[in-house]
Amino acid sequence: MKVNAAAILGFGQTKFRTTRTDVSGPELVFEAVSAALADSDTDIKSIDAVVFASAPEVFEGVYEPDRWTMEAFGGVGKPVVRVHTGGATGGSAAIAGARLIESGMYDTVLIVGLQRTSETPDAQAVFTTIFDPIFEQDVQLNVITGIALVASRQMKYFGLTEDHMAWISKKNFDNALLNPYAHLHKHISVEDVKNSRQIAWPLRLLHTCPRSDGAAAVVMTSRAKAARRSKVAWLRGAGHATDVYRLGDRIKDSESDLAIPRALTWACDAAYREAGITDPMNQLSVIEVYAPFSNLEVGYYESMRLAPRGRGIDLVESGATALRGPIPVCPSGGCMTANPIGATGLVRFGEAALQVMGRAGDHQVDGARLALATACGGIDQFYTAAILASQPE
Amino acid sequence: VALKIGIAGWSFLPPRPEIPGALDELIYSATSAALEDAALSIQQIDGVCMASSDLNDGRAISTMTLTGSTGSFRKSEMRVCNDGLAAVWLGAAEVGSGAADTLMVCAWSKLSDVVNPTAIPVLAMEPTMHRALGYHPDAVLNLRESQSTHSLVFTTGVPALEPRDTAAAVVMTRPDHPSAGRYQIIGFGSSTGPYLKPDEPVLAPTQRAVAAALKSAGIPVSDICRVHVGGLHRINSEEIASALGIGAGTIVREVPQAADLGYAAGLVAMVNALNDDAEGPKLILSAAGLGMESANAVVLVAK
Helix, strand or coil: CCCCCEEEEEEEECCCECCCCCCCHHHHHHHHHHHHHHHCCCCHHHCCEEEEECCCHHHHCCCCHHHHHHHHHCCCCCCEEEECECECHHHHHHHHHHHHHHCCCCCEEEEEEEEEHHHCCCHHHHHHCCCCCCCCHHHCCCHHHHHHHHHHHHHHHHCCCHHHHHHHHHHHHHHHCCCCCCCCCCCCCHHHHHHCCEEECCEEHHHCCCCCEEEEEEEEEEHHHHCCCCCCEEEEEEEEEECCCCHHHHCEECCEECCECHHHHHHHHHHHHHHCCCCHHHHCCEEECCCCCHHHHHHHHHHCCCCCCCCHHHHHHCCCCCCCCCCCECCCCHHHCCCCHHHHHHHHHHHHHHHHHCCCHHHCCCCCCEEEEEEEECCCCEEEEEEEECCCC | CCCCEEEEEEEEEEEECCCCCCHHHHHHHHHHHHHHHHCCCHHHCCEEEEECCHHHHCCCCHHHHHHHHHCCCCCEEEEECCCHHHHHHHHHHHHHCCCCCEEEEEEEEEHHHCCCCCHHHHCCCCCCCCHHHCCCHHHHHHHHHHHHHCCCCCHHHCCCCEECEEEEEEEEECCCCCCCCCEEEEEEEEEECCCCCCCCCCCHHHHHHHHHHHHHHCCCHHHCCEEEEEECCCCCHHHHHHHHCCCHHHEECCCCCCEECHHHHHHHHHHHHHCCCCCCCEEEEEEECCCCCEEEEEEEEEC
């Protein structure tokens, strides 16, 4: 174990809604940071540095939103750095916070995630600008049509069906009913999913995530300071990996297929290696995966090495990833039921920490000791993976 | 144990009003030359930490399309949306934590592609109460200066920012890495100030960042032989020298002082310091934001 291993003291998140008209951006951050500090039984004076996570600022409508919001949570005077790796931002920020501690630079770090997508009249119009301006933007590929391409490839690659996707949607929506912070609280049936509006074949409305306003915050500290606490989550391992930009370069080679993102495997392998995990299916207790579309979650089972090549659907068909299954995935409901983009990775990280601390409430996985949290950015391009544990080693 | 970071190589494209070529080509020129200077291949680099602005680059998640030129394929990619010295600071944490033995830090500015660069900083203003006033960031500074000096300070007397294209890259390593060269970074500091608040001296965040960097380096300011400044274009060197307790003659500025290098300013200042033959510890600092409220500093020494 690292001498300066980082430990998570607490986690706070806001209520997630399509539009949080009751608060401004800074107030949203204040809500999350206050909750995290209270959950950590600490105060802002104990924070040595801040990592701020927010994805494209076009969503907020404010350039450099970290500076705009600093006064709202007491960040003024502290070192503050803003991290942005698209949807992976929250995961990257959590790892950045850990590195600041592990390097010995700081003892206690606050990681803050914010996204206020409601300020943008058309989120997909923003997403369209992520593509190459000369060759691709005119094609109007966006996140939904891009993931639809992945889903259609998954149908051929491992036999993905509408039933598999519907099962994932229902599992996550059911789990969200147990999570008071989830954006969507809705009883749905498999038939509801299969009859929902088609948005880009084969994706339907209930295969996708909502647009959410919200914020999240995590307090991390050094091993020495964590030793005085009775209940913390330890960051045992972390990985970060980037794929090539062009989808065409990822369609098929000896180790890659558009259906199964290899960069998630690279990130997980790095995290597993650091954490000493050799058999993730049997060693992990719970997973909080960043999968905003139901088909992505199925593909990720293989990327996370829970299933052999082409057999991720076995975990769906056996119900293994249900809340009471052998390897629960997204007991919180995941980002299919709340997706404040730049903060989402941090929510996954915080939820995984709560699980190994035994404080996840109604969606607690019994006896959770080792959890994986992931995040994804770009079109399956940037991935992070973090292993949270109930014990330091 | 104080954190020390080795430097294996560096490179930059000297700032110019326009450097022909695509953004990818600018970045690739800097990163590939830094690798050559370090005598390392991209396969020997563990991760990349970069500083870039979506709005300056002209698209959301702008680094998506830049993986090839930054060299982050199959590696950790950390990206900050602050000045390049913040990328140095966070990159040092990656190396210092043991997560990376070798790390590419890069930053760039291609403001010649931006139709109206001065429109971007205004978007940092609070949208409901302040932005509609249409203040230019220089006007904000002037108002603060007027308030503190009880005199009128006019924007018309201030040189306008001059947008520049540039790209810079530095290869950082463990201090005991075989590729580590003559220089080491031994001090890191960062601080922030309030958002447009009157009464806070404009250079207060810079003073705090510098104090933290010197403290972590374990040296007094009197030991500093040269101060390389990135950004702070509106603040004259005498004022900076006075705030830091150093002689104005030790300060090195970008030429012209009004050059706008975007988020690359701090990293370009660092490359300038690496290219500076002066003997003794060097301080590199940058400050940015509407009120220069985000400041970073590092201390560089020759082994």
